[in-house]
Amino acid sequence: MTTDTTTKTTAPTPTGETVLDARGVTMRFGGLTAVRSVDLTVNSGEIVGLIGPNGAGKTTFFNCLTGLYIPTEGEVRYKGTVLPPKSFKVTAAGIARTFQNIRLFNNMTVLENVLVGRHTRTKEGLWSALLRGPGFHKAEAASRERAMELLEFIGLAGKAEHLARNLPYGEQRKLEIARALASEPGLLLLDEPTAGMNPQETRAAEELIFAIRDQGIAVLVIEHDMRFIMNLCDRVAVLVQGEKLIEGDSATVQSDERVIAAYLGEPFEGEPGEAEAAEVAEAEAAAEAAAAAERGTDSTEEPTDATAEADDSSETEADDSADDEDENDTDAPDPAQDDAPEPTTDADNDADKASGSGKEND
Numbered sequence: 616m617t618t619d620t621t622t623k624t625t626a627p628t629p630t631g632e633t634v635l636d637a638r639g640v641t642m643r644f645g646g647l648t649a650v651r652s653v654d655l656t657v658n659s660g661e662i663v664g665l666i667g668p669n670g671a672g673k674t675t676f677f678n679c680l681t682g683l684y685i686p687t688e689g690e691v692r693y694k695g696t697v698l699p700p701k702s703f704k705v706t707a708a709g710i711a712r713t714f715q716n717i718r719l720f721n722n723m724t725v726l727e728n729v730l731v732g733r734h735t736r737t738k739e740g741l742w743s744a745l746l747r748g749p750g751f752h753k754a755e756a757a758s759r760e761r762a763m764e765l766l767e768f769i770g771l772a773g774k775a776e777h778l779a780r781n782l783p784y785g786e787q788r789k790l791e792i793a794r795a796l797a798s799e800p801g802l803l804l805l806d807e808p809t810a811g812m813n814p815q816e817t818r819a820a821e822e823l824i825f826a827i828r829d830q831g832i833a834v835l836v837i838e839h840d841m842r843f844i845m846n847l848c849d850r851v852a853v854l855v856q857g858e859k860l861i862e863g864d865s866a867t868v869q870s871d872e873r874v875i876a877a878y879l880g881e882p883f884e885g886e887p888g889e890a891e892a893a894e895v896a897e898a899e900a901a902a903e904a905a906a907a908a909e910r911g912t913d914s915t916e917e918p919t920d921a922t923a924e925a926d927d928s929s930e931t932e933a934d935d936s937a938d939d940e941d942e943n944d945t946d947a948p949d950p951a952q953d954d955a956p957e958p959t960t961d962a963d964n965d966a967d968k969a970s971g972s973g974k975e976n977d
């Protein structure tokens with residue numbers, strides 16, 4: 616894992632207040648512990664990375680921070696106050712996020728998408744909006760002005776009136792960030808912000824995140840692109856099988872053998888879940904020994920011709936059934952369809968996951 620650190624801009628020393636303080640966050644789905652007792656802090660002025668292999672629990676942890684899931688155990692504080700387990704209240708408190716799969720309003724304009732993000736900061740109520748009184752017009756003008764500022768900031772002001780669905784992929788991702796910023800957060804959570812981007816777009820995303828940090832917004836980012844994360848982050852935490860394996864600066868994390876092993880899929884001493892794996896291995900060995908004992912003397916006998924024939928015929932059957940499977944495969948849906956790119960909006964795993972047992976009860 617080598618990274619290019621030459622392009623890193625000078626980050627302000629992260630000596631600020633603790634913005635996010637997650638303690639002992641655990642999330643269970645039935646028998647599966649997706650996140651186990653994770654502690655993580657993010658300070659103002661910091662960009663913190665959250666990495667880990669697929670299924671490590673990163674998005675689940677994000678969902679626990681943003682009120683989409685209610686953690687089975689643990690506590691999440693934002694600027695010292697325990698967060699309510701409701702997404703919109705978390706946003707109102709000052710945490711904004713983007714999603715792994717883009718969630719934009721396709722048929723709304725770029726500007727309207729950002730305006731939607733401002734609703735937690737708009738004080739005008741329903742009656743004011745319906746009657747369209749002076750208070751409403753003033754608030755609306757202020758919101759539009761701020762939304763345009765944000766579009767200027769991310770470089771999309773010239774496309775304010777374009778439909779979101781007509782933007783190229785990289786710009787849709789930027790627009791999601793602008794919409795998140797519209798809620799004026801103190802902490803921005805980015806879930807795989809460069810997924811599907813080309814190297815130029817990734818580089819631009821990196822610059823944008825530095826600029827966001829420079830505006831005083833703390834950033835917590837999930838990403839699989841190691842070069843991007845190591846170049847960007849002041850601190851990186853690594854999740855493996857739901858547990859935090861290590862946390863430290865880029866150099867420390869990328870040289871840690873356990874991290875390398877986790878990414879390469881090699882077991883290492885003290886690996887989370889190792890005890891469970893050892894238990895399973897032990898049980899398997901015991902079952903095998905018992906089966907061998909049961910076979911006892913039979914195993915010493917030479918196989919008869921009949922058994923040899925039976926073995927042959929079973930092999931033939933197996934071959935036949937394999938052939939059958941092959942035939943069935945022709946009726947199976949085209950696997951290429953499974954690999955088709957996901958729609959850029961709303962078709963999000965998170966929505967599916969949100970229907971799980973940990974979803975907030977609205």
Ligand SMILES: Nc1ncnc2c1ncn2[C@@H]1O[C@H](COP(=O)(O)OP(=O)(O)OP(=O)(O)O)[C@@H](O)[C@H]1O
Nearest residue numbers: 644649668669670671672673674675968969971972
């Ligand atoms: N709602 C849910 N119900 C049941 N299991 C879930 C739910 N959400 C997540 N999981 C499981 O929790 C584990 C962690 O998933 P999660 O999506 O958080 O991992 P991740 O680190 O974000 O993975 P990736 O990098 O692939 O996005 C996985 O085994 C996943 O199947």
